[in-house]
Amino acid sequence: MKSVVITGATSGIGLKTAEKFHQMGYFCFLLARNLENLKTLHQKLDNSHPVICDLADYQSIDNAVEQIKSVIKFPLSSLVNNAGIFERREFAKVVMSEWEMMFKVNLHGPAYLTQKMIPLLKKTSNTSICMVSSTLGIKTSTNTSAYSASKAAMINLTQTLALELAPFKIRCNTLAPGIVETPIHGFDQMSPDQKRQTLELYNTLQPLGRVGQAAEIADSIYFLCSEQSSWTTGAILSVDGGINLL
Ligand SMILES: NC(=O)c1ccc[n+]([C@@H]2O[C@H](COP(=O)([O-])OP(=O)(O)OC[C@H]3O[C@@H](n4cnc5c(N)ncnc54)[C@H](OP(=O)(O)O)[C@@H]3O)[C@@H](O)[C@H]2O)c1
Numbered sequence: 001m002k003s004v005v006i007t008g009a010t011s012g013i014g015l016k017t018a019e020k021f022h023q024m025g026y027f028c029f030l031l032a033r034n035l036e037n038l039k040t041l042h043q044k045l046d047n048s049h050p051v052i053c054d055l056a057d058y059q060s061i062d063n064a065v066e067q068i069k070s071v072i073k074f075p076l077s078s079l080v081n082n083a084g085i086f087e088r089r090e091f092a093k094v095v096m097s098e099w100e101m102m103f104k105v106n107l108h109g110p111a112y113l114t115q116k117m118i119p120l121l122k123k124t125s126n127t128s129i130c131m132v133s134s135t136l137g138i139k140t141s142t143n144t145s146a147y148s149a150s151k152a153a154m155i156n157l158t159q160t161l162a163l164e165l166a167p168f169k170i171r172c173n174t175l176a177p178g179i180v181e182t183p184i185h186g187f188d189q190m191s192p193d194q195k196r197q198t199l200e201l202y203n204t205l206q207p208l209g210r211v212g213q214a215a216e217i218a219d220s221i222y223f224l225c226s227e228q229s230s231w232t233t234g235a236i237l238s239v240d241g242g243i244n245l246l
Helices: 012-023 035-044 056-073 095-121 145-168 192-205 214-224
Strands: 003-008 027-030 048-052 076-081 127-130 170-176 236-239
Touching: 003 095, 012 027, 012 076, 027 035, 027 127, 035 048, 035 127, 048 056, 056 095, 056 127, 076 214, 095 127, 095 145, 095 170, 127 145, 127 214, 145 170, 170 214, 214 236
Parallel strands: 003 027, 003 076, 027 048, 076 127, 127 170, 170 236
Antiparallel strands: none
8 A cells, every 4th residue: 555645635636636646545634724525524534644744834734744744654655745725816916925825725735745755755666746836827818817826937937846846756746737627616605596606607718618627736736646647747738628728
């Protein structure tokens, strides 16, 4: 058996990714902030370990890494930097505290966690890191300045890491999802009608005529982490219904 560390494992893309790795026989370290959600998922997935980790807090990341190191039984095969936050706001109205939080959670925290996990990844041959960026990190849009900039930086970091870690046979790739139906879009706060209308609008924007499902992203994350992509490093895999082509 091999281990995988997945951030943001309790919701949306991270949840489906945890289920995918679990189904493929991995021991899953499940990272997020909300303990109740972590416990619920841990109860569903045997061969998993819940770890509280707030990516906006370096001390919390240190504690999470110490916990992983103290309980890990199976070699670490992959790190999936999935957790992230999203906020829409016109650039002129973005306050610096929002800007800083976006970068803490979407870039600084994942970078720090990655740095701390590299020694564990080096212990095994042919390991991998998958960053979950966004199609907005490749081609931005209005009202997404902080998010898009943080996700663009994540792609650039992926490429530096791919070069620096190649001698250790650690691959590092980015997945760039388009619009995926998950709680990050605030659907939980919408009425059923509002949600249906919003989804209909999003669907019309997609060349393939529909938004993505978290399980479709999870399959691609698994691909980038697995031996199926053994000669792929520094890549940006767009899984977005074709929206990056518009
Ligand atoms: N859905 C999309 O359309 C889409 C498109 C492109 C890219 N993405 C990217 O895909 C990733 C996953 O998104 P999603 O749509 O699955 O989001 P989601 O459903 O909102 O889930 C976010 C996950 O991240 C965790 N999280 C949030 N803030 C955190 C923090 N400070 N520290 C640690 N964990 C934190 C949440 O758990 P806790 O609240 O318990 O911490 C949750 O498990 C994100 O990086 C997002 O930018 C999503």
